[in-house]
Amino acid sequence: MQTVEIYDTTLRDGSQAEDISFSVDDKLRITEKLDELGIHYIEGGWPGSNPKDAEYFKKVKKLNLKNATVVAFGSTHRPKIKVESDSNVKSLIASEARILTIFGKTWDFHVTEALKISLEENLELIFNTVSYLKKYAEKVFFDAEHFFDGYKDNPEYSIKCLKTAQEAKADCIILCDTNGGSLPADVEKIVKEVKKSINTPLGIHAHNDSDCAVANSITAVLNGVTQVQGTMNGFGERCGNANLCSVIPNLQLKLGFKCLDEDRLKKLTEISRFIYEIANLIPFKRQPFVGESAFAHKGGVHVSAVRKRPETYEHIRPELVGNRQRILVSDLAGKSNILKKAEEFGINLDPNSPEVQAIVDAVKTLENEGFQFEGAEASLELLFRKTLGLKRKFxxxxxxxxxxxxxxxxxxxxxxxxxxxxxxxxxxxxxxxxxxxxxxxxxxxxxxxxxxYPELKKVKLKDYKVRVVNSGRGTASKVRVLVESGDEESVWSTVGVSENIIEASWQAIVDSIEYKLCREKIKKEKNESARTEI
Structure with a gap:
């Protein structure tokens, strides 16, 4: 099984995304989680660009990392300044990172218009920086910035830049789609051409501006690239970077490449959501592989099929990436949805009993009135128990x-x-x-x-959301209120609907409290039953 090295740049490229700002402590916590996942390389930041990244490299040395190697990022030395005198290069060395990554221009347009130097001078910057840093690091990677755009404009010069990095003994040359505009067909064609003249191992660094970053990364690997650079959850500037949460399982589970140990791949969902939490962002429910909705089934036909054979509507088993199958109950629900949810709730329900259809009818009626149970499963469980005569009045x-x-x-x-x-x-x-x-x-x-009920002292209201159900009626519109509550052990959500926001809120709050008391009652009955058996 061929190994593909995974290079994570969430802490550097990912942190350049709008609405994301990691503290040093945030970056250290994420580093530990990425190491736990088994990522090969973690790009910690650009020590020459800001004090925060310089501090990170001082503190990260104290972490007991078991799998990952921390990488420092920087650029080629500046024109008119000797490589040994360049402050950015000095900062890279001072970071004491075992692996250093530098980026350099490979698009002639950038060389002449951004750097304002000759094409030959740019080749000198690449050679000087890579060869000089080789004295201070175990490995030096070269990020060929804007390579695909550069190749399309001037293939001869772009290849010459790669050859210069190869002559300087770069350990890996990463082909960057910096503007994110390339398509998989472009990547396939260009990578094949590069391999004809470059013997150094190649990597891919794709941005997502054409929504092709994952596909471009996979295409590059299929054509001989051995390192993939990307970010967790696709964080990154503009439209983001290649999403490692999709790249890794696609390569490993579908194409047979080795990216992570099998047991560590099962941590993918957990760590994806951890990083969302640290970034203070709401996880994207529909994110492939790790999203809450990635393996959620709503239509009755779908649910009936996955109860028999999950692969009928699931492209992989969710447990392989640490996710889970979810059955949603809505106005599209059939008996299969109800039976599956009853099983999840610990309720014994005879498939042939009239109560099954009674629950289906109750759900459809309430959803027609504006209720939505997909995000309020505590209210849904109470509805099940009420319809079955199992709900106690507290x-x-x-x-x-x-x-x-x-x-x-x-x-x-x-x-x-x-x-x-x-x-x-x-x-x-x-x-x-x-x-x-x-x-x-x-x-x-x-x-x-x-x-x-003293147990209610432990319950906290964690979140409160209001949504207008029928927006055409202005202030007389019906509203749906979702309340998220939790205690020391779990979190649950409830729903209420009314033209009166206080009444809708009251319904959701009462459900929240009754759900907690119901769970406590069930737990107490189980404990008493266990003691009786002993």
Whole structure:
């Protein structure tokens, strides 16, 4: 099995994306995770460009990395300055990285228009920098910037740049599609031509401006390239870089190349989402292989088939990349969806019982009213239990009132909620304030119930989303509220729908609390049953 080296540049190229800014500690945490995944090379940054990257290279030496080698990135030395005197080159050496990557111009247009030097001078920059840095590093990689565009304009000169890096003893020459405009047919043709005159191992560094970065990377490997540079989740400038979360499983699971150990490949989804979290970005649900929706099935025909044979609608088994199959329940649901979800919820449901169709009908009716259960599985489980007569009533609402008050134009609005509930034979009447009417109502309800159900003290409201369901009616529109709650062990989501945003929020909050109490009741019954058996 042929090995393809994976070179991750999330910490450098990925951090150049809009809305992403990694601290030094962020970069160190990501480095450890990429090492855990088994990435071969981690490009830590450009130590000559900013103090943060210089600090990273000082601190990364203290990490006990087991699989990856950290790489420092920089450019060829500047014109009119000797290589040994160039501050960027000095910073690369000072980083003490075992492997150094430098980029140099290989498009004559950039040489004459951006650097404003002759084509011959540019070749000297490449040779001088690579050969000089070879004295200080175990390996030196050469990123041939804008290579594909350069080859299309002036193939003879672009190849001459690669030959110069080869003569300077570069250990790998990476062909860069810096503007991201090449198509797979371009890559195939040009890589084949390069291999006729270059013996040094080749790499590919593709940007995604034509949405072809993954395809271009795979095409390059199929034509003899042995190193792929990219980023986790495709982070990067403009439209991003080649997404390693797609490149790696495609190469390994479908084409038989060795990129990662099999056990480490199973960490791909976990680490993809970890990096989204550190970047403070919401994970892309529809991202291939690692997205939450990558193996989600909604149509009844699909669900019926995957319950029998998953490969009917799944191109790989999700467990191979650490993901999981999900069955969604919606107005498209059939009995197969309901049976699969019941199994996930731990509910025994006879496939031939009338309750199955009753649940299907209830879901379709509610979704027609604006409910959506794909992102609110806690509410869905409660609906199952209610329809099957398994849902216990933990409290009854006698009434609530929410007041918003604004005393001065430049002061924030004050929110207060008063609530009265009945638990068993006891009536609890209390009030609470909040930073908004929904927060006040949530606080008041918890305050009223915590005396009876102390486990609710551990529950926190983590997220709150409002979406207009029928936007044509303006302020009279129906809204859907999604509430995400969690405790020390898990996170769950609930939904409410109404023309009144407070009522919709109330429905979602009540479901959240009842779901927690329901799970606690089930857990207690299981523990008591286990003790009885002993």
């Amino acid at each position: 409290f009854d609402l006698i009434g609530f009132r929410v007041i918003d008050e604004k005393r001065k134009g430049d002061e924030p609005t004050l929110s207060e909620a008063t609530i009265m509930v009945k638990v068993g034979k006891s009536i609890e009447h209390t009030a609470a304030t909040g930073n908004g009417p929904v927060n006040a109502l949530d606080n008041a309800l918890r305050k009223a119930l915590e005396r009876f």
